[in-house]
Amino acid sequence: MELRGKRILLFSPEPWQGLHMSKHHLAQALAKRGNTVYFVDPPLPGNTGFACERIGDVQVVRYRHWLRGVNRMPLWVNRWYYERLILDIAARTGGPFDILWNFDTSRMQSFPDGVGKKLLHLADFDILYIGKELIPTADIVFTTCQVVADEVAPRTSARTINMGHALDERWLEDIDSLVDRPAREPVNVVFMGQLANSYNDWEGFEQVASSHPRLNFTFIGPFDPNFPEPAFHRLHALTNVSFTGLKAKQELVPLVRAADILLFGFRSATRAKERANPHKVLEYLSTGNVIVGSYTMEYALRTDLFRMAPKGGNLNETFDGALRDRASLNTPAERARRIAFAKDRSMSRSIERMERELGR
Secondary structure (H helix, E strand, C coil), X not given: CCCCCCEEEEECCCCCCCCCCHHHHHHHHHHHCCCEEEEECCCCCCCCCCEEEEECCEEEEECCCCCCCHHHCCHHHHHHHHHHHHHHHHHHHCCCCCEEEECCCCCCCCCCCCCCEEEEEECCXXXXXXXXXXXXXXXXEXXXXXXHHHHHHHHCCCEEEECCCCECHHHCCCHHHHCCCCCCCCCEEEEECCCCCCCECHHHHHHHHHHCCCCEEEEEECCCCCCCCHHHHHHHHCCCEEEEECCCHHHHHHHHXXXXXXXXXXXXXXXXXXXXXXXXXXXXXXXXXXXXXXXXXXXXXXXXXXXXXXCCCCHHXXXXXXXXXXXXXXXXXXXXXXXXXXXXXXXXXXXXXXXXXXXX
């Protein structure tokens, strides 16, 4: 199936406004290819009716959720409710949809019939406990990591394909110029992503930052100053640490590229499956910069790409090792290896692969 000229209804668990993730980037890329993409925001209490707003190339849909508790009702009620919603959106926007592209297991609990090709796109392991009937009623299932594909495949007769993540084209601009970066002593360490998150290894971040007072640590992304994690507050109080809040993509890319070391960390002893393939890793790799991170299942066999702590291992020890070996890790050949991996997973190449899978 060629992904051009199609009408696509995309359900997302995260709204359009705020931190953009892979589903937002995919919506933008599909729209740029000439598809008409309707991105359905999760409903908010203040929504009074139907609204469709064009933002860039994407149509963002908002609606009033009028049947509270529908997920606790019999499955046929949930299916009827969402079939009615989808058909209503179709009628209001110019006709039926070719593809119902669903990232959200928290709303629709089973695909209704007659709404277009039913594509379930599962980005995380921790969303599999809800919307279980979506899996057997999908026409095709895409995942972003193998551990999710392995969990889902026995539950459905539909083909299940691990697509991995795709790199937003904005990370590819002038990417080849990043290979030959002049050597220098490390100064700036950067983390980007969702910071109001208990999966983050806050104790690890605190230990790394407090153990390296001569380095500047910048945490980019939305955060809650009242977040109930003691280590977060200790980290936030360190003089060599700053939190910037959310940054627009045109600001974010240069900030991440300018880093000397890129950092991420999750509580991999207990959350390895839930964070098996963080999207940020691919974006980090596109910079060519040295990366230090927690154990990451999807990259377990590619330890040549970044310094990875053992499962449940000490992030600070891994960070120290990267500092010791930084000269060898930051050669043009090593930077080129990371950049090549990222380039091979561009959004355009990912969509071409999706087309082949949808056409089978």
